[in-house]
Amino acid sequence: xxxxxxxxxxxxxxxxxxxxxxxxxxxxxxxxxxxxxxxxxxxxxxxxxxxxxxxxxxxxxxxxxxxx
Numbered sequence: 001x002x003x004x005x006x007x008x009x010x011x012x013x014x015x016x017x018x019x020x021x022x023x024x025x026x027x028x029x030x031x032x033x034x035x036x037x038x039x040x041x042x043x044x045x046x047x048x049x050x051x052x053x054x055x056x057x058x059x060x061x062x063x064x065x066x067x068x
Contacts, residue, residue, distance in 0.1 A: 004051075008058050016062070020055045023048055 027048045033039040
């Protein structure tokens with residue numbers, strides 16, 4: 001998993017947003033499959049959820065800091 005974070009940090013902001021969009025679509029499809037009883041690999045939901053969190057974290061790291 002550490003390698004995933006390292007590769008994710010290497011992406012630019014546009015690529016990260018594209019990846020996030022793709023992961024959210026996959027998450028929706030997996031949830032739909034689960035609801036209809038067609039999901040074969042339920043662990044994939046957890047993997048996708050964590051990948052989304054990873055991408056969002058890297059996006060926050062790359063965004064300019066806001067002073068509060």
